[in-house]
Amino acid sequence: MLSPVTDPDGAPFWQYAAQGELRVQTCADCDEPRFPPRPCCPHCQSFACEWRKTSGQGRVWSYVVPHPPLLPEYAEQAPYNVVVVELADAPRIRLVGNLVTGPDAPLDSLPPARIRIGAKVQAVFSGTGLPQWVLERP
């Protein structure tokens, strides 16, 4: 499986995720959250930022179900789902992830027919440090 190839802007996100926290880069001057992380604030051009903790709650904004051809380790789990989740705390922050039955469950653990746009989801954290998502009402 592919691990995130991080950069200086994105590294804090993954460090917090490894600790089981979903944090979002936020401007320390104008309070606007931004994603993906970047060196300065596109609203006020400040270089000061904080990583603010979120509730980890969100809703499914969209999803796809990839089928082969895929990279081998992904093909083994296909068809699986990939979701974009809109965060309840910051609706313009949307995270790509997988909707699964529980932490560390495989990508194909939840039948795609169970997924609906708008469904409420909660972040959980896998042993690999990747955030995953579970349905609030399984």
Add this chain to the structure above:
Amino acid sequence: MAGLKDAAAIVGIGQTPFARHLPEDEKTLACRAVLAALDDAGISPGEVDALASYTMEETDEVELAKAVGLGDLTFFSKVGYGGGGSCATVAHLAAAIASGQASVGVAWRSRKRGSGPRPWTNTSAQLPTPAQWTRPFGLLRPADEIAMLTRRYMHEYGATRDHLFNVALACRNRANQNPAAVMYERPLTREMYMTSRWISEPLCLFDNCLETDGALACVVVSRERARDCRHAPVYVHSAAQGLPAQHHGMVNYWNDDPLTGPAWTAARHLWKHADFTPQDVDVAQIYDAFTALIPLSLEGYGFCGRGEGGAFTEQGALEIGGRLPLNTSGGGLSEAYVHGFNLINEGVRQLRGTSTAQVPGAATCLVTAGEGVPTSALLLRS
């Protein structure tokens, strides 16, 4: 201020055969396409002083120029973002010619995408997208990234798979009229479409473009010079690039309105500098790496309102005789996928009156580059 409007014209087009596998390498194919385009224009290679291509083009200017015997070059430019750069190659040449930096420009693209590896299978190179936020979760391919926007588009506006089929069918029907098209002898039916395998739900096999080996080129000169060439000039009436504020490429999930893509930005500039409107466009060559890019582009370029792109495709609107005949050589879906350059050459053929699926009396044509990435577009007129 003298602008770009009609200042330059496309006077030559050339291409190699298209196939899943061609024996010759990309450099050789590039040479063949460029020489064919110059021959079509009646201009000798030694007169060329400008080149433009894509950053993804592997044959560089030095290799091309010395192989085909170009003259001294005073302008050369490459445009990024894959298929988003197609129309910008012509736009850059037109700007160079209009501003006196060059007199004869050649744009080209040569690609063995059929024989070569799929770019997304490379796990070491970071594609020009925020890969750390998407690829670990199995959002691996352009098809997956665009499928995500497609699902949301269908959800928000009620677009259906039948609308996407209308796009695939129009392109295939035109390819069935075009002996150069990879899908020339391969008709498509609704049953074939609806029962085909998924690539990334909601996109099926026939929502995805071909994987093709081939090369194309065109020649751009000033409007004065164009009158002395072999064929009637096809004028670059208006040209634009488009990179919207807070745009993120094919994974455009992180702004207020992810479904408003680069087409909207390019379109505003394109129409601002044009003497005609979307209602006056006789035929369109719209970038079709995926069927879903067509309804989005129809909205972006002003052929219909927001959310109406799916419904626009109904009742044969994209067929010959419809409201907007589309991709009349078959497009990337059914003629060849060469990063959209075949759409430029087909636009020229339509305005010369020599298409294999000619729109009677076509005098204006919109050509667009890849939507969903920083893009570009041309309005051509005869």
